[in-house]
Amino acid sequence: MLQIEKGQDIKQELLHRYKTILPDELIKIWEDNGLARLMGEYLKAVNPEDYQELLKETYFRGNISIPILVTAFGDIVTFEEGQYIGMVKYKNGNFVMLAKNFKRFIQNLGDDYFLEKYFQIPQYIEAVNKLGKLEQDECFGYVPLLGLGGSEKIQNLKKVKIREYIELISQLVGKIGM
Structure with a gap:
């Protein structure tokens, strides 16, 4: 069973706006738990409007993708083409691409092979133990950035603001997928 922690409530206007666009399972999570945190806070549900422009500017499929979750390492999980779940x-x-649909994605979150392949759960646990829990607008970022010669070591992780981290990486590497 997926571990879900209640987050900040979602405004009714936002629920209404996305009810026919996003998967029913995600809308149900929003209704019951707001901007919930999943998998021991590794994944955070986000207001798509807070990340939509950033996604458009930094991801080649940003104009057909809706940001729905952010990982503890600043990766954005997207809903694409009305069905697919991807991750930038x-x-x-x-x-x-993580799954053909959101229901399958949620099921995959219970699969150890899937988690090991796409997420960094052991590093996350170690980072939380070393640096503490993250706020809604924070992620763990590598300093220096991996693209500048940094390495994926725990001692190189710092708590950083998600948006600023993504913007900095994008300035270095350009639009993801181009």
Whole structure:
């Protein structure tokens, strides 16, 4: 069973605006838990409007993608073409498709192979133990950036603001997928 922690409530206007656009399962999470945190706070539900412009500016499919979740490492999970779940992995400069639909994505979150392949759960646990829990607008970022010769070591992680981290990486590598 997926671990979900209640987050900040979602305004009714936002729910109404996305009810026919986003998957029913995500809308149900929003209704019951607001901007919930999932998987021990590794994933955070986000207001798509807070990240939509940033996604358009930094991801080649940003104009057909809706940001729905952010990982503890500043990756944006997207809803694309009305069904697919993808992830823009800014720190690595690439993107992956995670599932054909949101229901399958949620099911995959219970699969150890899937988690190991796409997420950094052990590093996250270590980072939380070392640096503490993240705020809604924070992620763990590598300093120096991986693209500037940094390495994926725990001692190189710092708490950073998600948007600023993504913007900085994008200035370095350009639009993801181009």
